[in-house]
Amino acid sequence: MGESTSGSDWISPAEFHRAQGVTDWRVMGTGPQAVFTATSLSHAASLVAPILSAADRFGVLPDIDVRPEGVVVRIPDRTFEGIPAAAVEFAAAVSEAAAELSLTADPSLAQSIGVYVAQHSEADVRPFFMAALGYAALGDTDAVDPLRSGPQLAFNPITGDTPARGRTHLDVFVPADQAQARVDAALAAGGRLADDKYAPAWWSLASPENHGVDIASWTDTTD
Template sequence: MATTLTGQQIADAGLAGWVHLSDGLRTRVPTGGFAAGLALVDAIGAAAEQADHHPDIDLRWGHVDVRLWSHDADGVTQRDVELAGTVSRLAGEAGLVPDGSGLQSVELALDAPDAGAVLPFWEAFLGYERRAGAPDEVRDPAGAHPPVWFQASGSDEPRQRWHLDVWVDPGQVRGRIDAAVAAGGRVVDDSQAPSFWVLADADGNRSCLCTWQDRQADG
């Protein structure tokens, strides 16, 4: 099994235009049209077959999104870093520039005093499945929709039912916080930064901005 890389190891690889989020190593390549995007997808597909390592690709009219994740290691590995370099090279040869700065991944979290009592319901209701080594979450088998995880909370403490975990590139955090505060929100807790910041809207509903930084285990 391949070894999962830490967030810092991924950052040290210096992949321009790529971001490391909760669901993998990702980029977006603006193409300006469908034909250019399709040609890039064909080139990436051929390279992926040669490497025997296959990315998730989303082709749209004006861009191509690429996500890299080693399923056997349940994380980002050196294979992903190498294939990211190949994708960047192929994009460059086509006169295109990868830019992941606008990408984010979203997770849904349910505060629950007894996660074990409600997790099976959401697994069945959503048609999700459990992932080995992650007993507190359920995931879409196709990877098309956000995962749901269950955060332990005291039965008597004030809590909200749902909150969002929004993963962004570290370079995007300050602008996102400033915009949220300007829109009437506030930073509730930054004691865990740069791992995550807790923000709230004017009614006190809380959500977290998350990055890969300062985490004991990535994934």
């Protein structure tokens, strides 16, 4: 297994990005991710065997999404402990294989979607959503699709809020170098800036009818 600069088996997004060979990758809300565009389904699928080989060599369990437009490779965060140090060597090996197969990396396509369920401080709605969606617990506050194909859910209390008033918004995790452009596009499409005091970690936007969306880039830069 690879070693981090701190000697730990887990590294931060900033440590991941400081490593060599990972320029194709970005760290989203669900972990490191790379997108390689392809000319056909078979072209995209040609990367699967090299991914499996790298996964075996470095002890990484990736998620692979193969489409006619390309292949998405994710190193999912299953524990909230950080990024496995071995992810660096795995990511570099996958990028090298993709280049040899003429699959083009496009980091601007990397993203992950989360649903942020705000609840009254004395409520716990996570069991309901887990039962209704068939999700499993992740840590103390989140829930996840067992196959990680659906959006991750986060449940957080709001102190001083009105009981029985459910509030939910979307978290859209994008690469740090794409966040401002995504915000600008949403505002140009009729959105409203609700709060930017945490920018560039995240911006809180509202749709023309006040549906909440946070554009977040902090997962790509945390040290």
